[in-house]
Amino acid sequence: MMEAEEGGRPRSVQELSKESQDFHFNKNVPLKHWLRTAKTLNTEAGFYLREGNFPQAFMLFMRQSDLIMNYINGHPEAKTPEGKIAIKKAVKDLPVVFMHLEKIKPIIQRDYDEWQAKEARRRELYEKQGGDKSQKAQTAYGRHAARDPALSAKSKLLDAGENLGLAVDLARREIKRRDDDKRASRQAGMSAEEEQQRRTAGFWNNWTDELAKRQAEDEEFFRTQMESSRRKPDGTDDSHIHDFVQKMSRAERERDGLSGPRPGPPTAAHYHYPSISKSTPLQYDATVARPRREAAPQPPRPPKDFVSEDYLGAPAPPSLPELPSKEQLWPPPTPEPLYQQHHYQPPAPPPKELEVPPEPTYQTPTPPERRPGRETLTFKPAAYLESGDPIRCVIVPVGLREDFLKLAAENTRRGLEMCGILCGTAVNNALFVTCLVIPEQTCTSDTCETENEGAIFDYCIQEDLLQLGWIHTHPTQTCFMSSRDLHTQAGYQVMLPESIAIVCAPKFEPSYGIFRLTNPPGLPHILQCSQQNTFHQHSIDNLYTGAAERPGGHVYETEGFDYYVHDLRPGAKNTKTY
Structure with missing residues (x-):
């Protein structure tokens, strides 16, 4: 299984808008095909929207609106009675499309602005180090990927051909979720039109929670798949060693002689685990005299069966007193607090006004555009057309x-x-x-x-x-x-x-x-x-x-x-x- 790659840079709103116009409207194609194309674009955009791939959803919604508003009416069949009815039906989808575009746009703009700020800091750092390394050689795949809005989201990129098992698992679970939603809607007596409206316009009601849940489940599938790839060719599994070392604190690793670099994330090629020597049976000869180590002097232990009421320096009595009743053991009869016997003064309690949590630095509520902090899993394009x-x-x-x-x-x-x-x-x-x-x-x-x-x-x-x-x-x-x-x-x-x-x-x-x-x-x-x-x-x-x-x-x-x-x-x- 191939390790996941990081997605490409975010695309700006202007770039996505320009990409949405990159199609050829051929009037020789029947009007019904163009109207079905518009509906297909809407369905595809809905899938990407529910998965949190906002750049691709934005581009598809823009293409759909552009096709209906600027091209369909110029088709030769648009003036026929059947064509007018079909176009009027397609126009009914546009208010929801515009609503989606309005909500997606600030998300894309924020991601692009964050990327620009990060790139500016990176270039500044390179210049301070004595050279400008901002220009990197771009691979052929990178040039193709730069044209794909689906890869510009915050995502982990996988090759579907090398991860068919994971792809099928993700699809099976997602399709079941969609079927469950349909079943619940139809059992509630919703019409097909109401159900479609619920799947599209109703997305923004609680989208952050839904996306976070779906992305967490995708991450779990991905983690499970990566764990299985750690198995060695001989059938053994040393993932428990990796997990153990990852969980060790820095102090524990230094104490045990593992103070080298922390192992990084696993790759498809190899892993860096600490070497563990093979255990050997202990050889013991009782006839050989062994030097004894001088133990450091230790203070005498107090008697186990007696706890003095004044145990700080008081000698233990020669005989044990009778055990008091259970009611007298709790609380222990301590005549004087321990900190007073040592002339220790506890710190003054904090002022009462500090018991109230301080006001936050800012009180602006989380905007509805904010996406969950997780990354989505995205499968890379399997191929490229002759046009690229x-x-x-x-x-x-x-x-x-x-x-x-x-x-x-x-x-x-x-x-x-x-x-x-x-x-x-x-x-x-x-x-x-x-x-x-x-x-x-x-x-x-x-x-x-x-x-x-x-x-x-x-x-x-x-x-x-x-x-x-x-x-x-x-x-x-x-x-x-x-x-x-x-x-x-x-x-x-x-x-x-x-x-x-x-x-x-x-x-x-x-x-x-x-x-x-x-x-x-x-x-x-x-x-x-x-x-x-x-x-x-x-x-x-x-x-x-x-x-x-x-x-x-x-x-x-x-x-x-x-x-x-x-x-x-x-x-x-x-x-x-x-």
């Missing part, structure tokens, strides 16, 4: 493909394609597929077209789910992305850059693949393509790439992660309840 923009890792349950193929078995036998929607959530800057939604669809040998897309969208809003991509079969073709598949994938990647396409070709090898469009050139080229034929050629290559291939892939498949299937087809039975 970071993309988060997507963690897929390893059994999902097999369950989907079982559902599609009848269609596969008949030579018909079938598709499903990969839905999930974001936890600590990582994306987890938690639900496979089977939509209503029309299936042919070469295509599968979803129907009643409003039902898919409504279900995702109701369950607070992100659409992370899709999965479909090629019952009569090999594993590749057809021209029709590329256009479908473009719709997902417009909403979420990390979106993936899983293609299953059970009759061929390889039997499946996980893909994404390159960006650039794949995504912008497909969005500009206006051809409608099922199969058509494109003028460039390198349109898509493997999303799970190493290096450069951002998808991990893992076991031990729960998910469920929700079937929206008529007559389907679903079992998930709250």
Whole structure:
């Protein structure tokens, strides 16, 4: 397991605002995709807000408001009756978005000001030491990370690929917490709209306590994982030695000959523990005369069975008196306080006015913007797009493909394609597929077209789910992305850059693949393509790439992660309840 790294420098409000405008509004993309993108941005921002990653939440809320206020009305479909109704619905989310921005802004500004003051002190110290070392060589990763607002929070950065167990544990616990909240809301009779309002606008009521609790639990998971990494390759565990030495006081360590540098925090490479010699059996020979040490003279011990009433210098009587009754032993019959026998005067009691606690230096209450003092755990980007923009890792349950193929078995036998929607959530800057939604669809040998897309969208809003991509079969073709598949994938990647396409070709090898469009050139080229034929050629290559291939892939498949299937087809039975 890799040791956690520190997050990047805080971003200013101006930098985050500029970052939020870094997207291309393509009018060739249907209006419904842009409106769903706005809703996806709102859902993502809500996840980051509840985790305390305020820079990323601020950037996403800003992008959502910018998209709705400055771009949506310029879309060709905005003047249609359906478009007007849809836009009016999207505008209703803006008051809550503006409220979040207003509360987040001073938090970001305070963190940035604190960082600037710290940097100024650091530069001043370097200059006093005889040189300016403020300019450090920046690594390639550092240049990429500087563009990612999610890494500018006060956080510990981890690699999800090297910490899949921890990532799954954190996600499982967070998802359970969210499900418990939904269950409590629905048992209280809240409507879906009231529940959504409670999850967003109600966040600021007691956010400090909630964040502190969640971050403390995350720290405990992280600590447990780090403890397990201390185990030696031979199976032994010397973490108890490390814990013991860490708990020893400086005086104890100096007394026992361990006055060297205190061991620092553990790293993934090695630890610095005190050497402990191996114990050997004691060799004793009774025939050898050993010199005796002269003990220092000690005062005679007083008799154990007698305590004199005047024990300061009074000789002990030759015989013990009769034991007094128990009532006379408490309190002890002391004729004169001890401090008076030694002419000792106790200190005068403090004046009564000092018994009242002094007034604090300042009486300003803690502002609502103040965040808990703990750091959050954040998973680093798993890869970067061809443009250099970071993309988060997507963690897929390893059994999902097999369950989907079982559902599609009848269609596969008949030579018909079938598709499903990969839905999930974001936890600590990582994306987890938690639900496979089977939509209503029309299936042919070469295509599968979803129907009643409003039902898919409504279900995702109701369950607070992100659409992370899709999965479909090629019952009569090999594993590749057809021209029709590329256009479908473009719709997902417009909403979420990390979106993936899983293609299953059970009759061929390889039997499946996980893909994404390159960006650039794949995504912008497909969005500009206006051809409608099922199969058509494109003028460039390198349109898509493997999303799970190493290096450069951002998808991990893992076991031990729960998910469920929700079937929206008529007559389907679903079992998930709250």
